[in-house]
Amino acid sequence: MAAENITTEHHAQLLDGALAAEEIKQQVRAEIERLLAEHNVQPCLAAVRVGDDPASAVYVRNKIKACEEIGIRSEHHALPATTSQSELLALVATLNGREDVDGILVQLPLPPQIEETAIVEAVDPAKDVDGFHPENVGKLAMGAPVFVPCTPAGIIELLERNQIQIRGANACVVGRSQIVGRPMAQLLLQRDATVTICHSRTRDLAAVTQQADILVVAIGRSGLIGGAHIKPGAVVIDVGMNKVTEPDEVRQLFGEQAAKRLEVIAKRGYTLVGDVNPSQADEVAGKRTPVPGGVGLLTIAMLLKNTVKAAKLRRQRN
Ligand code: NAP
Numbered sequence: 001m002a003a004e005n006i007t008t009e010h011h012a013q014l015l016d017g018a019l020a021a022e023e024i025k026q027q028v029r030a031e032i033e034r035l036l037a038e039h040n041v042q043p044c045l046a047a048v049r050v051g052d053d054p055a056s057a058v059y060v061r062n063k064i065k066a067c068e069e070i071g072i073r074s075e076h077h078a079l080p081a082t083t084s085q086s087e088l089l090a091l092v093a094t095l096n097g098r099e100d101v102d103g104i105l106v107q108l109p110l111p112p113q114i115e116e117t118a119i120v121e122a123v124d125p126a127k128d129v130d131g132f133h134p135e136n137v138g139k140l141a142m143g144a145p146v147f148v149p150c151t152p153a154g155i156i157e158l159l160e161r162n163q164i165q166i167r168g169a170n171a172c173v174v175g176r177s178q179i180v181g182r183p184m185a186q187l188l189l190q191r192d193a194t195v196t197i198c199h200s201r202t203r204d205l206a207a208v209t210q211q212a213d214i215l216v217v218a219i220g221r222s223g224l225i226g227g228a229h230i231k232p233g234a235v236v237i238d239v240g241m242n243k244v245t246e247p248d249e250v251r252q253l254f255g256e257q258a259a260k261r262l263e264v265i266a267k268r269g270y271t272l273v274g275d276v277n278p279s280q281a282d283e284v285a286g287k288r289t290p291v292p293g294g295v296g297l298l299t300i301a302m303l304l305k306n307t308v309k310a311a312k313l314r315r316q317r318n
């Protein structure tokens with residue numbers, strides 16, 4: 001009975017992605033000023049987008065805006081949906097060869113006529129600020145990372161800035177994508193966590209995730225991770241970004257806190273939710289990231305950090 005009372009009164013502490021992102025940006029800003037003062041170099045990010053996927057357009061716009069705010073020069077190459085693979089490869093080759101471009105970002109997904117792997121492999125690894133090139137993936141897997149994908153790198157920053165102990169912790173990553181799950185697992189392993197990776201074929205997901213002191217969820221299914229998946233007191237990092245339009249689903253996810261989200265749906269037609277059921281997680285987890293306001297903001301901050309790192313490393317090599 002007593003345990004039940006504790007459970008119902010419990011409320012997980014929210015990990016503030018905005019605060020951590022702002023701190024990272026301050027550091028990046030200082031490095032940009034140093035680069036300008038010492039080398040007369042202003043870092044430059046070239047963002048390439050093909051087609052008119054609305055979500056991609058928003059992502060690229062946000063990245064460009066963040067660059068402008070912090071003092072990174074940026075270029076936005078918006079190509080038509082009919083662009084051929086060889087045309088895109090030609091643009092990437094030009095950007096690779098340009099001395100004034102430090103980072104290259106090709107927004108995924110690409111239209112079906114373009115093979116993503118061919119484009120990812122064409123980007124100069126020294127300008128690969130997304131960390132998707134096999135050379136950078138390999139270096140990360142060997143425990144000697146140079147450019148690390150921005151979302152998992154941001155999650156590590158968030159954990160470290162909140163003094164969450166990774167060494168020795170049981171960490172579980174749900175999702176094994178190239179951009180989140182796999183690099184996340186590598187980064188946790190490198191910091192001495194005992195890492196388990198789950199995916200759609202995992203038998204009895206809850207039995208595995210329940211063991212985790214640190215649970216990172218990157219699936220893409222709204223609220224799939226509920227209270228029964230979470231170890232009491234665990235740190236839960238919710239990477240998911242899913243659009244929910246149904247008021248009933250919002251009520252089920254947010255319980256008493258649903259009113260604000262229902263207003264958002266009425267205004268915008270949808271609300272963004274993670275892969276973790278927030279009201280259930282609040283009853284069990286020790287700490288968790290909100291959606292929005294958690295991991296998403298860190299992803300952009302880490303892109304800025306990687307761009308400045310690319311600018312510095314290239315100058316050191318030359
Ligand atoms: P993805 O490439 O679609 O991968 C999803 C992963 O989840 C796969 O490994 C899949 O397993 C696994 N999965 C699917 N259903 C499952 C289930 N029922 N149980 C256990 N595992 C399951 O997705 P992603 O690119 O990693 O993105 C995941 C989510 O994070 C999406 O909502 C995306 O929008 C979001 N995201 C957010 C940010 C950010 O900045 N906040 C950045 C990137 C992604 P299989 O491998 O077996 O198919």
